[in-house]
Amino acid sequence: MLVMANIETNPYKGVRDFYPEDMAIQNYIFEIMRDTAESYGYEEYSASILESSELYRAKSGKELVNDQTYTFTDRGDREVTLRPEMTPTLARMVAKKQKEFSFPLRWFSIANFFRYERPQRGRLREFWQLNADVFGLESVDADIEIINLAYDIMINFGFSQDNFEIRINDRSLVDKKLAELGIDEDTSDKIKLLIDKKDKIENFENELKKLAGDDFTFNLEANENINKIISGLKKAGVTNVIFTPTLMRGFDYYTGMVFEVFDKNTENNRSLFGGGRYDKLLDIFGGEPVPTVGFGMGDVTIRDMLETYNLIPEIASSTDIYLCVVNKESLDGAKDLANDLRGQGLNIIVGSPDKKVGDQIEKASKNKIPYVICVGPDELSKRRYKVKNLASGKETEVTENGIVSLVFVE
Amino acid sequence: MLVMANIETNPYKGVRDFYPEDMAIQNYIFEIMRDTAESYGYEEYSASILESSELYRAKSGKELVNDQTYTFTDRGDREVTLRPEMTPTLARMVAKKQKEFSFPLRWFSIANFFRYERPQRGRLREFWQLNADVFGLESVDADIEIINLAYDIMINFGFSQDNFEIRINDRSLVDKKLAELGIDEDTSDKIKLLIDKKDKIENFENELKKLAGDDFTFNLEANENINKIISGLKKAGVTNVIFTPTLMRGFDYYTGMVFEVFDKNTENNRSLFGGGRYDKLLDIFGGEPVPTVGFGMGDVTIRDMLETYNLIPEIASSTDIYLCVVNKESLDGAKDLANDLRGQGLNIIVGSPDKKVGDQIEKASKNKIPYVICVGPDELSKRRYKVKNLASGKETEVTENGIVSLVFVE
Numbered sequence: 001m002l003v004m005a006n007i008e009t010n011p012y013k014g015v016r017d018f019y020p021e022d023m024a025i026q027n028y029i030f031e032i033m034r035d036t037a038e039s040y041g042y043e044e045y046s047a048s049i050l051e052s053s054e055l056y057r058a059k060s061g062k063e064l065v066n067d068q069t070y071t072f073t074d075r076g077d078r079e080v081t082l083r084p085e086m087t088p089t090l091a092r093m094v095a096k097k098q099k100e101f102s103f104p105l106r107w108f109s110i111a112n113f114f115r116y117e118r119p120q121r122g123r124l125r126e127f128w129q130l131n132a133d134v135f136g137l138e139s140v141d142a143d144i145e146i147i148n149l150a151y152d153i154m155i156n157f158g159f160s161q162d163n164f165e166i167r168i169n170d171r172s173l174v175d176k177k178l179a180e181l182g183i184d185e186d187t188s189d190k191i192k193l194l195i196d197k198k199d200k201i202e203n204f205e206n207e208l209k210k211l212a213g214d215d216f217t218f219n220l221e222a223n224e225n226i227n228k229i230i231s232g233l234k235k236a237g238v239t240n241v242i243f244t245p246t247l248m249r250g251f252d253y254y255t256g257m258v259f260e261v262f263d264k265n266t267e268n269n270r271s272l273f274g275g276g277r278y279d280k281l282l283d284i285f286g287g288e289p290v291p292t293v294g295f296g297m298g299d300v301t302i303r304d305m306l307e308t309y310n311l312i313p314e315i316a317s318s319t320d321i322y323l324c325v326v327n328k329e330s331l332d333g334a335k336d337l338a339n340d341l342r343g344q345g346l347n348i349i350v351g352s353p354d355k356k357v358g359d360q361i362e363k364a365s366k367n368k369i370p371y372v373i374c375v376g377p378d379e380l381s382k383r384r385y386k387v388k389n390l391a392s393g394k395e396t397e398v399t400e401n402g403i404v405s406l407v408f409v410e
Numbered sequence: 411m412l413v414m415a416n417i418e419t420n421p422y423k424g425v426r427d428f429y430p431e432d433m434a435i436q437n438y439i440f441e442i443m444r445d446t447a448e449s450y451g452y453e454e455y456s457a458s459i460l461e462s463s464e465l466y467r468a469k470s471g472k473e474l475v476n477d478q479t480y481t482f483t484d485r486g487d488r489e490v491t492l493r494p495e496m497t498p499t500l501a502r503m504v505a506k507k508q509k510e511f512s513f514p515l516r517w518f519s520i521a522n523f524f525r526y527e528r529p530q531r532g533r534l535r536e537f538w539q540l541n542a543d544v545f546g547l548e549s550v551d552a553d554i555e556i557i558n559l560a561y562d563i564m565i566n567f568g569f570s571q572d573n574f575e576i577r578i579n580d581r582s583l584v585d586k587k588l589a590e591l592g593i594d595e596d597t598s599d600k601i602k603l604l605i606d607k608k609d610k611i612e613n614f615e616n617e618l619k620k621l622a623g624d625d626f627t628f629n630l631e632a633n634e635n636i637n638k639i640i641s642g643l644k645k646a647g648v649t650n651v652i653f654t655p656t657l658m659r660g661f662d663y664y665t666g667m668v669f670e671v672f673d674k675n676t677e678n679n680r681s682l683f684g685g686g687r688y689d690k691l692l693d694i695f696g697g698e699p700v701p702t703v704g705f706g707m708g709d710v711t712i713r714d715m716l717e718t719y720n721l722i723p724e725i726a727s728s729t730d731i732y733l734c735v736v737n738k739e740s741l742d743g744a745k746d747l748a749n750d751l752r753g754q755g756l757n758i759i760v761g762s763p764d765k766k767v768g769d770q771i772e773k774a775s776k777n778k779i780p781y782v783i784c785v786g787p788d789e790l791s792k793r794r795y796k797v798k799n800l801a802s803g804k805e806t807e808v809t810e811n812g813i814v815s816l817v818f819v820e
Contacts, residue, residue: 007464007694009506012490015458017503020517023454039752041729041759041779044433048425048536049459050480050492050524054417070460072482075526080422082460093427096419102773106759107430114460116485126458137762141741145760152752235742236749284417319451331551332645339646342449342562349451349516350555352547363512369451 014117014125024315026128029157029299029306030110033130036153037108040145042132046109047089053079055088068115082114086131086296087253087281094135095285103136103290122270122301133294140225142293143257143277144232150261150275150295151238157302158311164272167244168229168259171276173220174245178212187211196248220245229257253278257293263305272305273297320346320407321387322364325353326376333380337400344404365390371407424527424535434725436538439567439709439716440520443540446563447518450555452542456519457499463489465498478525492524496541496706497663497691504545505695513546513700532680532711543704550635552703553667553687554642560671560685560705561648567712568721574682577654578639578669581686583630584655588622597621606658630655639667663688667703673715682715683707730756730817731797732774735763736786743790747810754814775800781817 011017018026034044053071070082083089086109094105112128119125132149134142147166154164174195178188191211198204208216222230222243230241249258260274275295282290306312321341325334331353338348349369351360357374364372372388379385387406388395398406421427428436444454463481480492493499496519504515522538529535542559544552557576564574584605588598601621608614618626632640632653640651659668670684685705692700716722731751735744741763748758759779761770767784774782782798789795797816798805808816 007502008462009502009695011458011502012460012462013486013488015460017458017506018456019503019507020453020455023456026456027454038728038757041732041757043430043728043777044437045430046428046433046436048421048427049522050422050425050536052418052422070482070484072480074480076423078423092417092419092421093429096427097429102776104762112459126460139762139764141760141762236745285419318448318453322451335646347448347451350551352514352549352551354549366512367453 012125014119016124016126025303025312026299028313028315029303030128030130032156033110033153033297034108036149036156037130037132039152040106040149042106042108042149044109045090045093045107046111047083047093049083049112049114050080051083051089051092053081055092056081056084068117070114070116083111084113084115086111086113086129087278087294090131090133091281092285094290095282095287098282098287098290101136104142105135106133107135108132122304124300128299130297131294132297133292135290135292137293138279138291140228140232142291143225143229144236146275146293146295147229147233147241147259148236148238150259150273150297151233153297154261157306159305159309161238161240162264163309164240164264165262166233166238166241166259167247167262168226168241168257169244169247170223170226170257171248171254172256173223173226174248177216177220181213181215183212191216192248195246196250198246218245225257249274249276253281255279259295263308265305265308268305268308270301272301317368317370318347319349319367319369321371321373321403322349322360322367322369323351324357324360324364324372324374325351326357326374328353330376330380334375337375337380337385340400341403346404346407370410373403422535424529426534426536435713435722436709438723438725439712440538440540442566443520443563443707444518446559446566447540447542449562450516450559452516452518452559454519455500455503455517456521457493457503459493459522459524460490461493461499461502463491465502466491466494478527480524480526493521494523494525496521496523496539497688497704500541500543501691502695504700505692505697508692508697508700511546514552515545516543517545518542532714534710538709540707541704542707543702545700545702547703548689548701550638550642552701553635553639554646556685556703556705557639557643557651557669558646558648560669560683560707561643563707564671567716569715569719571648571650572674573719574650574674575672576643576648576651576669577657577672578636578651578667579654579657580633580636580667581658581664582666583633583636584658587626587630591623591625593622601626602658605656606660608656628655635667659684659686663691665689669705673718675715675718678715678718680711682711727778727780728757729759729777729779731781731783731813732759732761732770732777732779734761734767734770734774734782734784736767736784738763740786740790744785747785747790747795750810751813756814756817780820783813 069084072080074080109131112126114126117123117125134146194207201207226243233241247258247260254276256277258276261272263270263272273296277293279291280289281292323334323338325331334350338350341348361372370390372390373385384397384399385403386395386397387403396406479494482490484490519541522536524536527533527535544556604617611617636653643651657668657670664686666687668686671682673680673682683706687703689701690699691702733744733748735741744760748760751758771782780800782800783795794807794809795813796805796807797813806816
C-alpha cells in the first residue's frame, strides 16, 4: 500500500460531511418533506445526478448552463453534467413515458444538486432539494394545491403563519403590459431579467426606464388567475399570501403563476424557496404539452431558518437499549439476548466486556441511548434484567418479555 | 426560450431513472438495510459524492484509480472524483474527528457510487451501496457482529440460509505462507492479485506456479482467528460459513479477515457482496491506527437476486384514500375533508371534478390506492361518507371520524 501522511481530512469545498448528529437532522428535514408530500398523495421518484449536458443547454437560464454547472467529458467522450436542478430530468422522465401515463401525476423527489458558486450562508456547492410537481392539471386547483403543500411543510416544521409570507405573481401580467407598450421580445427579456435581479441592482428604477421607457410602472393589478389562487388558499386557511407584481423567478421556463416563500425575520428577510407553473417544458422533447405546476425547496436555507427559530427538535437515538456486558463469560448470553430482542423489533448495541462497566454506561449516555441493561452471570442465570432509564434514573427489574413491553410502552 | 425538438429521453448510459414503481422497490431495499443496521445500533452518516481526487490516489487498488473513476477538473482547477466506494470518505471523516470520538463507533450509510465500466447484468455505472463498519474494536467479536449483521440483512430480505453461503478467509494466512517460501513482497503482491482473479484466468494453476514455485499449494488451514469467527457465528445460528483460503477481496487495504456472500443458485452462482478487517486505513491521514471491520452491499446485485427468488413484495401505495369529487360545487368541501384527514395522519388525493367519476375511480385503482370515497353534495350535507375498499369491493358508510378508524384498523 502506498502510504502518504496527512492527506486533507476536510470535504471538498462547498460540500458537507454528515456525521451521525447532522445526518439525524438531515433525516428529520427529509421526513417532514416526505410525509407532507405523501399526505397529498405525491409519489416519490428519483434519477441519477449525472445527466447528458444537452439536457441543460436546451432549457435552463443561460447563467446556469455556462458558468455554474459541473460539466465534464467522460472516458467515452460524452459531455456530462452533475444536475444543477431537477426540472429538466423530470421533464425528460415524463416525456419518455408520456404515452403510457394516465394524468394527472403527483410526484416528488428529495435529491442532491451541484452548482459551482462561491460558498456562502444559505448557498453551498452541493445542496439537497425537495421537488414536488403536478403534471396534467390545467386548473387553478393544481396551483392552489401545490402552494398549500408548500405551506403545510412550513407549518409541519413548526413555523407559524407569521414567520413567513408567500409572494405570488403571474408572469403573463408583465408580458401583457410590455406587449401593450409595443416593446420587442428581446428588450422584454432584458426587462424581465432586470426585474428579477432588482434587489441586487443599483439605480433599478433608472435602468428600468432606460429599457422600458418612462410609461412603464408596476401599477399592475392581479388577474383572475391570481385572485382565484389567493381566495382558494384563504378558504384552506392559508392567509399569508401576497400579490407581488415584481416577482419573476429567474428560470425562463415559467409560463404563468410564480410564487416564493419569504422568511419574515427582519434580520434575515430573504427568499427561502419557490416555484410556479410551466406548461411548455415538454416541448423540447417533441411531445404533447403537459400543463405542470411545482416547486423546489432546498435543505440549506430551511435548516438555517429552523436554527434561527430554534425549531430543530432533540432527536432521539435510533438505538433502544445498550447491553453493558459485565465480563467475558457473559458475552455469549448477552449476544443471545440481543438477537432475541432484535427479533422483536428492538435496536440493541452489545457492549464490549474489554471496557469497564462505567465506561460502557457512559458511552450509552453520551450516545443518548434511552436504556441500559447490565448483563452478568447473575442476570443470565435468573433470566431477570434490571432495565435502567438513563433520563429518569429509574431501574425496573423484568423478564425478557418485560423488556420489550417496557420499551414499547414508555 | 431556445427550443430543440427530440432531445434524448433516456438517462445517461449505465445509470437508472427511478419511476415511482422502481423507487418503491428501491426504498424497500434501503428500508431493510437501514432497519437491520439500526437493529445492531449502527448510526447513519453520509457525505458528498464529490471528493478531492487525492483521496483515491493514496488508497484504492490501482485499477480503480486509473481506469474506472469519473475524475475531472473543477472550474477552480481542483481535481475531483465522483466517489467509487465509501471507505476512503469514511476514513477521512473518522480521521478528522478521531480525537473527539469515544470508540467504538458503529456506523452505516446508504449512498451512491460511480465507476466507469461497461454496463452489464449486476454491474452499472452508478449503484447504491449500504456500508456498515465498526471502528475501534480489535476483538474478533466485531468480525462476528459485522458478518451476523450481513447475514441478518439477507434473512430479512426473505432469503433462506440455503440460498447463500458466506465464504471467509484471513489474508494473513497467504502472507505467512509466501513469507515462509521466501517470496519477495513484489512477487507476493502479484500472486495475491492472481489469486483474486483466479476465476477469470485460464491456466490459473500454471500461472501461479510460475510466480510462487512448485511448492506453493492451497492446503492452508484456518487459523485461530477464523475458527473463533466461525464458531461465534455458529452459536448465533449462522451455519452457512465456509473457510475459503483462496478468497482475497480485491482492494489492497484489508489486513485480516475477509468475507464474501455468494448466491448459491446454480444458474447464477456469484459473489453478492463482502467486506473484511482493515486496521491500517487511517495511517494515510497521519492519525493513530483504528482497528476497523466492515462491508459494502450493493443494490444492483441484491435486486437481481430478489427478483430471481421472487422475493420483491407487492408494495402498497403510500396514499390511503382517493377522494373522487362528483362535481365542481363539491370541490371545496372535498378539500376541507382532505385537509382534516391529513391532519389526522392520512394521505389523501383530491380528484379533479373535470374528470368523470368512473375515470377518477379507475385512476385510484391503477395507482393501487386502497380506498375511494365519492364526495358529492349529498355526502357533504349529511357528513356521512361511503368508504369503498377497492380490493374487497366492500363499502362502509361512516362519519369523518369513522374514516380514520376504518383506515387505521383495517
